[in-house]
Amino acid sequence: MNQSLITRKTKILGIVWLATLVWWLIMELTHTKLSQWDYWYQTLLAIIPLLGGIFGFMNSRKWGGLKSRLGQATFFIAAGLTTWGLGQFYWSYATIRQLAEVPYPSWADLGYIVSWPLWAAGMILLALAAGARFSIRRHAPVKLYGGVLVLSAIIIAASYYLLIVVARQGLALDGESALRSFFDLAYPIGDVIIITIAALTYTFLFRYLGGRYRLAIGFIIGGYALNYFADFVFVYVTTKGTYYNGHFVDLMYPTVMAVLSVGLAALEPPKIAAESAGK
Amino acid sequence: MVLSIIDEQEKLIGPIAYQQAATVPGLVVDKAHHTATIEGDAPKVITELVERYKNFFGNVAVDVCKEAVGNLKFSLPPEQLPAVLR
Numbered sequence: 001m002n003q004s005l006i007t008r009k010t011k012i013l014g015i016v017w018l019a020t021l022v023w024w025l026i027m028e029l030t031h032t033k034l035s036q037w038d039y040w041y042q043t044l045l046a047i048i049p050l051l052g053g054i055f056g057f058m059n060s061r062k063w064g065g066l067k068s069r070l071g072q073a074t075f076f077i078a079a080g081l082t083t084w085g086l087g088q089f090y091w092s093y094a095t096i097r098q099l100a101e102v103p104y105p106s107w108a109d110l111g112y113i114v115s116w117p118l119w120a121a122g123m124i125l126l127a128l129a130a131g132a133r134f135s136i137r138r139h140a141p142v143k144l145y146g147g148v149l150v151l152s153a154i155i156i157a158a159s160y161y162l163l164i165v166v167a168r169q170g171l172a173l174d175g176e177s178a179l180r181s182f183f184d185l186a187y188p189i190g191d192v193i194i195i196t197i198a199a200l201t202y203t204f205l206f207r208y209l210g211g212r213y214r215l216a217i218g219f220i221i222g223g224y225a226l227n228y229f230a231d232f233v234f235v236y237v238t239t240k241g242t243y244y245n246g247h248f249v250d251l252m253y254p255t256v257m258a259v260l261s262v263g264l265a266a267l268e269p270p271k272i273a274a275e276s277a278g279k
Numbered sequence: 280m281v282l283s284i285i286d287e288q289e290k291l292i293g294p295i296a297y298q299q300a301a302t303v304p305g306l307v308v309d310k311a312h313h314t315a316t317i318e319g320d321a322p323k324v325i326t327e328l329v330e331r332y333k334n335f336f337g338n339v340a341v342d343v344c345k346e347a348v349g350n351l352k353f354s355l356p357p358e359q360l361p362a363v364l365r
Contacts, residue, residue, distance in 0.1 A: 064293020070294050129291055131339025212334060269295045 005215055009055045009265035011134055019257040020044050024251045038246035042092035047087045048254050052261025053082030062192060062269045069129040070267070076122030077220065077264050080115035081257065087111020088253075094243055102245075104238050105183045113183075116190040119224065127201040130217060152196040159188035159232065184235050191228040198224040212270075221264030226256045281315040281325060281350050287347035288332050288340070299331045315341065322361040329363045 001254040023041055032038055056078025063071035094103035198221040230252040236242040280299075288296035300308045305319040317324045332340035334351065345364055351360060351361050 060291070063295065064289070068289065068293035069291050130336055131342065134339055134342040213336065269292075 005219070005262060005266045007266060007268060009192055010262045013051060013055075013258055013265060014050065016044075016048055020048070020254045021251065023113065027246045032246070036096070038244070039092065039095040041246055041250065042088065045250065045254050045257075046088035046092060048085075048154070048261055049081040049088065049257040050085035052257060052264055053078045053085060055261065055265040056081060056267075059264065059268050061189045063135075067208055067213060069101070069125060070137060073122050073129050074264060074267055075126035076118050076125060078122075080118035080122060081261060083111045083114040083118065084257070085111075087115070090210060095251070102243055105179045113190065116194060119194055121213045122202060123197045123224070125196070126220065128219065129255070130201070132201065145209075148196060151199075152192050153197050155192050155228075156189055159192065160185070184239060187231045187235050188228070188258065191224075191231050194218050195228050216266035218262045219259055219266065221263075223256055223260030223263060226252075226259060229254050280348055280355075281317065282313065283349070283351065284325075284328060284332075284344045285315065287343050289352055291340075291343060292332075292335060295335075295338065296332070303328045303331060305309040322359060325364050326361040329361070 007066045020041075023037075023044060027037055027041060039088075060075040060078060063072045063074060063203050066075060085165075090106065090111060091103055091108035092270050094100055094106055094108065100106065200267065230249060233249045233252060234243070237247060237249060242251070285296050285300045288299075297308060297310045300306060300315070303324060304327065305317060305324040307316045307318065309315070319343075329341060329344045332344060341363060348364050352364060
C-alpha cells in the first residue's frame with residue numbers, strides 16, 4: 001500500500017506553491033520587470049524549502065531523530081532544504097535593499113552550496129534505509145551502475161562546455177570573476193553528484209523498493225533531478241546576462257523545492273492507535 | 280528472536296518499530312524491560328510482525344528481519360520457523 005501524498009503538510013506546501021505560481025503569472029502578464037514586486041517574490045521562494053525543512057525535521061523526530069537510519073536521512077534532507085531557504089532569504093534581502101540587482105555570487109550562495117553535502121548525505125542514508133545494500137547483494141546490475149556513472153561524466157563534460165566554454169569563453173581567474181567561475185562550475189558539478197547518487201539509489205531500488213513510501217522517495221529523487229535543470233538554466237542565464245528577478249528559472253526553483261518538500265513531508269510515520277501502541 | 284527483529288527494525292525506522300510490534304495480535308512487547316512474549320501460534324505471530332514491517336519498506340524490511348534472526352533460526356525446529364524468514 002502506498003502512502004498518500006495528500007497530507008496536511010503537503011496540502012500547505014501545495015497552497016504556497018500555487019500562490020507562488022499565481023504571483024509569477026501576474027508578474028509575467030503585467031511586465032513588472034525590476035519592480036519591488038519581483039524582489040518581494042524572491043522572499044516567497046524561500047518559504048517552500050523552509051516549510052519543507054520544518055516538516056522534514058518534524059518527521060525526523062518521529063522516526064527517532066539521529067538514532068534511526070530513516071530519522072538521519074530525513075534530518076539531513078531537511079537541513080539541506082533549510083540552508084537553501086536561508087540562502088534564498090539572503091538573496092531576497094539583498095535585492096529588496098538594492099545591494100545588488102543580481103546578488104550572484106553572494107552570501108546567498110553559501111546557503112545554496114552547503115545544502116549539497118547535506119542532501120548527498122541524506123540521499124545516501126535514504127538509500128541505505130530503503131534497502132540499497134540488500135538490493136546490491138541480490139541484483140547487482142553492474143552494467144546499469146556503470147551506465148549511470150558514464151552518463152554523469154557526460155553531463156559534467158556537457159555542463160563545462162556549455163557554461164564555461166560557450167557562455168563564458170573560458171575560465172576567469174581574477175578576483176570576483178574567479179569566485180563566480182567557481183560557482184558556475186560548482187553548481188552543475190554538485191548537482192551532477194547529487195543526481196548520480198539519486199540515480200544510483202533509484203537503480204539500486206527500482207526492483208526492490210516497495211511499501212508505503214515508494215512514491216515519497218520517488219518524489220525526492222525526482223526533485224534532485226529537476227534541481228539540476230534549474231541550476232543549469234540559472235547559471236546559463238546569469239552568465240549570459242539575461243537573468244532578472246522573476247525570470248522563468250524563478251518559477252523552476254519553487255517547483256523543485258516543492259517536489260522535494262512534498263516527498264520529504266510525505267515520509268511521515270503512520271499514526272498508530274495509542275491504546276495498542278502503549279503496551 | 281522477536282526482540283532481535285524489533286531491535287533491528289528500530290535501527291531502521293526508530294520508535295515506530297516498537298509501536299508497530301505492539302499492534303500485532305498475540306504479541307506483548309515491553310520496551311522498558313526489553314521483553315517480548317508470544318501468546319498463541321508463534322510462527323503466525325512472527326509472520327504477522329514481519330508483514331507489518333514489510334508494509335513500510337517492502338522487501339527490505341523482510342531482509343532486515345532475516346538478517347536480525349541470523350543464526351538463531353538454526354536453533355529452532357523447522358516447523359517453528361515462519362516461512363517468511365526461511
